[in-house]
Amino acid sequence: MIQATYISTPMRPMSPEDLMQILNSARLNNIQLGVSGMLLFTGSEFIQILEGEERIIEKLLATIKQDPRHGNFRVIEKKQITVRDYADWTMGFKRVDKDDLRDIPGMNKFFDTDLSGEIDHNKLKLINNLLNHFRNERKKKNIHEELSLDQEDKFIFFLHSMIRFAVKVLALLMMLTVLWCVLDVVVVIYKEILSLPITSLGKSEILHVFGSFMIVLIAIEIFINITLYIRNDVIPVKMVVATALMAVARKIIVFDFHDVSAIHVIGTGLLVIALGGSYWLLEREFKVHSDT
Numbered sequence: 001m002i003q004a005t006y007i008s009t010p011m012r013p014m015s016p017e018d019l020m021q022i023l024n025s026a027r028l029n030n031i032q033l034g035v036s037g038m039l040l041f042t043g044s045e046f047i048q049i050l051e052g053e054e055r056i057i058e059k060l061l062a063t064i065k066q067d068p069r070h071g072n073f074r075v076i077e078k079k080q081i082t083v084r085d086y087a088d089w090t091m092g093f094k095r096v097d098k099d100d101l102r103d104i105p106g107m108n109k110f111f112d113t114d115l116s117g118e119i120d121h122n123k124l125k126l127i128n129n130l131l132n133h134f135r136n137e138r139k140k141k142n143i144h145e146e147l148s149l150d151q152e153d154k155f156i157f158f159l160h161s162m163i164r165f166a167v168k169v170l171a172l173l174m175m176l177t178v179l180w181c182v183l184d185v186v187v188v189i190y191k192e193i194l195s196l197p198i199t200s201l202g203k204s205e206i207l208h209v210f211g212s213f214m215i216v217l218i219a220i221e222i223f224i225n226i227t228l229y230i231r232n233d234v235i236p237v238k239m240v241v242a243t244a245l246m247a248v249a250r251k252i253i254v255f256d257f258h259d260v261s262a263i264h265v266i267g268t269g270l271l272v273i274a275l276g277g278s279y280w281l282l283e284r285e286f287k288v289h290s291d292t
Contacts, residue, residue: 003085004057005049005077005127007115008070014041019095022069026091035060036084038092038131045115046070049131051084076119076127086135094134107133167226174223181216188212207253214250221246238282245275 019041030036035052048064050057065073086092094100101107110130113123189212192205221243248271255265 001052001081001084002054002057003049003051003077003079003081004061004075005047005131006061006064006073006075007048007119007127008046008064008073009044009116010041010046011069011071014069018069019093023091023093029060030090033060036086036089036091038086038089038094038135040094040096040130040134042096042111047127047131049086051081051086072116074119076124092135096130096134101130104133171223171226174219174226178216178219178223181212181219185209185212185216210253211250214246214253218243218247218250238279241275241279241282245272245279248272248275 023039026039030052033052033056035050035056037048037050040047050060052060061075064070096110098111101110107126107130110126113126115123115127119127188209192208193201196205221239225239225243248268252268252272255268
């Protein structure tokens, strides 16, 4: 596995739409190729770091070099790695301007550095520091600090430790719940489908089976939320909203519209719109600003 960094010059002015097209295409391709990395755009240069299997990265670099949007393409560093530095991002992105670097020691002179010529050791170090800075900044934004164990106060440390222990207990209980839900699906399929004549199979039985499957999926999503929090102290907001949307969808699937009032249906519809809108806004924010 290798990590390669290149720098290039855009051959024409890049609009936000152009950048989004590049970013979305890169993320889609990188998911399929198993590539991770980050793209920085300074207004006058593209700086991109790529990680993955050597054969794939070499082919990807050759493709980018032939892209008419890139000029003065140069691979400035290439090295073997065993662990990815950008494993969490199919393609991180940051549009860099002077305000981003003004108060950062060692970075405030970045825009005064000529990157059009040869990239010497000092310039390469500056570029790597820039990439590492935005990688670390994006990670910090995703960290939930309220339950950090880096506390000087022993009592607060004890409380945070207890809460983290409680979260682990919740994860264990949630795992048992998932297994119980899977067993429930088996029982429901047997009672509603296998134990009855095929001619007696109706809409209510099918909806009952679908509802059981949805409960399992919701339980798994909640388990993933909990385990993500245990591993990284991350608040997976998008996943929480998606889980809530799935839970509401499950209710809609098993609705018996003969017994549900119009107000109930309208309220559920408004809830779906609100959750869907929230997820769309989170996804939009992710596409424009995220490093994942």
